[in-house]
Amino acid sequence: MSRRKLGVLVAALLLGCQALGGGESTTGPTEGDLREETLREPGLPSDRGSMGATEGRLAMKPIYFDFDDSTLRGDAKERLRRNAELLRARSDTRIEIQGHCDERGTEEYNLALGQRRAEAAKRYLIDLGVRRSRVETKTFGEGMPAVRGHDETAWAKNRRDEFVALR
Numbered sequence: 001m002s003r004r005k006l007g008v009l010v011a012a013l014l015l016g017c018q019a020l021g022g023g024e025s026t027t028g029p030t031e032g033d034l035r036e037e038t039l040r041e042p043g044l045p046s047d048r049g050s051m052g053a054t055e056g057r058l059a060m061k062p063i064y065f066d067f068d069d070s071t072l073r074g075d076a077k078e079r080l081r082r083n084a085e086l087l088r089a090r091s092d093t094r095i096e097i098q099g100h101c102d103e104r105g106t107e108e109y110n111l112a113l114g115q116r117r118a119e120a121a122k123r124y125l126i127d128l129g130v131r132r133s134r135v136e137t138k139t140f141g142e143g144m145p146a147v148r149g150h151d152e153t154a155w156a157k158n159r160r161d162e163f164v165a166l167r
Helices: 003-015 074-088 107-127 153-160
Strands: 096-098 137-140 160-166
Touching: 074 107, 096 107, 107 137, 107 160
Parallel strands: 096 137
Antiparallel strands: 096 160
């Protein structure tokens, strides 16, 4: 990330960006719409299936957010509770929470929103007993969509946090 982009990101976080308008639906994917995700360890293929910890992975699912929001929904809190259990069972595993956004909004705004989303999940995991030193955050803004598309169905799946194992 360039120094200019980093500076803009920091400024956006400090100023607390105003919400973007647009009247889009704020509902995200339902539990039935959410695909199984796996906490990926570096150097392993990034398939989408769930695998057991004995195969070098933890089955940690992503969490999703409403439009223009970094507040943890009820379904996200439940997933984070399950993710925290997995992390407590593997005390040697460190993770990176990656915050993502849909394509709406400016690049700078979405980078800041993705960071707020990742930080919200981190705070919740810490409150659930995961050591702060085991959790890092990173934002991708709109830069890495999970789904291509320009409608609410695609946008809802792109407003997410993903969990990646670190070595």
